[in-house]
Amino acid sequence: MTDTLLIKGGIIVTLGDDNKVLRGHAVLCEDGRIKKIAKASSFKGKYKKVIDASGKVVMPGFINAHMHFYSTMVRGLGKAKPSKDFAEVLENLWWRLDKKLSLDDSYYSAILPLIDAVKRGTTTLIDHHASPFAARGSLDRIAEAVKLSGLRASLCYELSDRDGEKIAQDGIAENVAFIERCMKEKGGKLKALFGLHASFTIGDKTLEKASRIGRGLGAGFHVHTAEAKSDQDYNLKHFGLRVVERLHKFGILGPKTIAAHCVHVNEHEMDLLERTGTAVVHNPQSNMNNAVGVADILKMFHKGILVGLGTDAMTVNMMEEVRVALWAQHLSHDNPNCGFVEAFTSLLFNNAKIANRYWDVPVGALKEGWAADVILIDYHPPTPFDEGTFLGHFGFGLAQSFVDTTIAGGKVLMEGKKLKIGVDEEEVAAKSMELARKLWERF
Numbered sequence: 001m002t003d004t005l006l007i008k009g010g011i012i013v014t015l016g017d018d019n020k021v022l023r024g025h026a027v028l029c030e031d032g033r034i035k036k037i038a039k040a041s042s043f044k045g046k047y048k049k050v051i052d053a054s055g056k057v058v059m060p061g062f063i064n065a066h067m068h069f070y071s072t073m074v075r076g077l078g079k080a081k082p083s084k085d086f087a088e089v090l091e092n093l094w095w096r097l098d099k100k101l102s103l104d105d106s107y108y109s110a111i112l113p114l115i116d117a118v119k120r121g122t123t124t125l126i127d128h129h130a131s132p133f134a135a136r137g138s139l140d141r142i143a144e145a146v147k148l149s150g151l152r153a154s155l156c157y158e159l160s161d162r163d164g165e166k167i168a169q170d171g172i173a174e175n176v177a178f179i180e181r182c183m184k185e186k187g188g189k190l191k192a193l194f195g196l197h198a199s200f201t202i203g204d205k206t207l208e209k210a211s212r213i214g215r216g217l218g219a220g221f222h223v224h225t226a227e228a229k230s231d232q233d234y235n236l237k238h239f240g241l242r243v244v245e246r247l248h249k250f251g252i253l254g255p256k257t258i259a260a261h262c263v264h265v266n267e268h269e270m271d272l273l274e275r276t277g278t279a280v281v282h283n284p285q286s287n288m289n290n291a292v293g294v295a296d297i298l299k300m301f302h303k304g305i306l307v308g309l310g311t312d313a314m315t316v317n318m319m320e321e322v323r324v325a326l327w328a329q330h331l332s333h334d335n336p337n338c339g340f341v342e343a344f345t346s347l348l349f350n351n352a353k354i355a356n357r358y359w360d361v362p363v364g365a366l367k368e369g370w371a372a373d374v375i376l377i378d379y380h381p382p383t384p385f386d387e388g389t390f391l392g393h394f395g396f397g398l399a400q401s402f403v404d405t406t407i408a409g410g411k412v413l414m415e416g417k418k419l420k421i422g423v424d425e426e427e428v429a430a431k432s433m434e435l436a437r438k439l440w441e442r443f
């Protein structure tokens with residue numbers, strides 16, 4: 001029997017270009033893809049597995065377009081000095097931590113957020129990794145965790161010059177090795193980008209080299225861009241260019257590149273991002289947590305930039321992040337009547353457009369031939385629920401509800417809120433804690 005899964009009952013929300021809310025329909029998944037969506041009565045065959053979605057909304061799994069698995073290891077760490085600005089947050093916390101990460105730390109720091117992602121219905125993650133003194137082999141270790149979880153992930157290593165030339169070379173080599181691996185594994189759930197930390201930590205020589213090698217491999221780049229004003233100040237002072245101008249000069253921008261944050265970009269930089277087809281990924285919780293500001297995604301949407309949503313490791317729960325994205329626009333524009341469509345579009349529609357620049361089988365909509373990445377959320381709509389009201393239900397109802405079932409590539413990873421990935425969460429957490437204790441001693 002082929003690997004078939006029928007999801008019947010429930011309300012189907014397809015998302016995608018032609019978002020439909022369907023009742024009385026069923027979704028048939030076969031060999032990892034969606035085979036057919038039709039009236040439930042038309043499915044009369046025998047299926048390997050049938051899931052009853054009554055009382056639930058059936059929709060595509062969420063996509064997190066900017067993540068750092070390794071940040072798991074700081075949870076509860078009280079040793080970092082208080083920081084007065086973002087530059088100090090990097091110096092006092094992240095750059096002290098990542099220098100001490102071992103390959104095992106990288107593996108265990110990934111597996112727990114991946115399990116959490118299954119629980120929250122996030123089926124695709126685009127990660128950005130740093131472990132400068134254990135860079136080589138780190139992406140393969142994280143990939144092991146991704147494979148174990150059954151989810152889809154794009155990985156990259158964040159190249160920078162901050163730890164000297166040898167480590168910068170390691171960063172380049174790690175990106176190249178993982179990009180080449182993913183090129184060989186065509187059709188798989190793993191993908192690669194060429195990671196760059198940020199313009200202010202990469203000198204001209206390294207940036208030129210990374211650009212040449214990355215473009216030679218046909219890879220896009222994943223880079224923190226104008227996250228804080230200090231990034232702009234540094235670039236203007238040392239290179240005489242604004243951040244996006246410098247990335248453009250070195251050929252880093254383009255339709256496969258992700259510019260994370262873009263909190264401090266001006267109109268000219270937005271025009272460059274739009275003209276080059278570069279995707280911007282907005283991370284409102286992180287930006288507010290670091291007190292760096294709020295990206296003006298309204299202006300970016302208006303200019304036609306593809307703006308997606310990430311969490312920068314603040315959470316793997318996209319339903320939480322998207323609500324914050326809306327409140328942040330209200331507050332920053334001093335207007336309670338703006339940003340509704342933009343915030344929800346970034347998560348529900350644009351993240352799929354970003355992901356589909358990388359994955360061979362398209363994700364992010366329930367469509368025949370697309371990846372069978374499907375989630376079931378408990379939901380009984382208390383008001384009319386259709387295409388016209390969906391975003392309101394999503395933001396104020398579904399996003400407050402519970403993910404019941406998570407399926408990625410046709411594999412059931414959680415059902416009835418019970419994990420099915422064959423990982424003992426308690427055991428993994430205990431091992432992670434043991435490693436974290438040692439890491440904190442080295443910190």
Ligand SMILES: [Zn+2]
Pocket residue numbers: 066067068128224260312
């Ligand atoms: Zn980040």
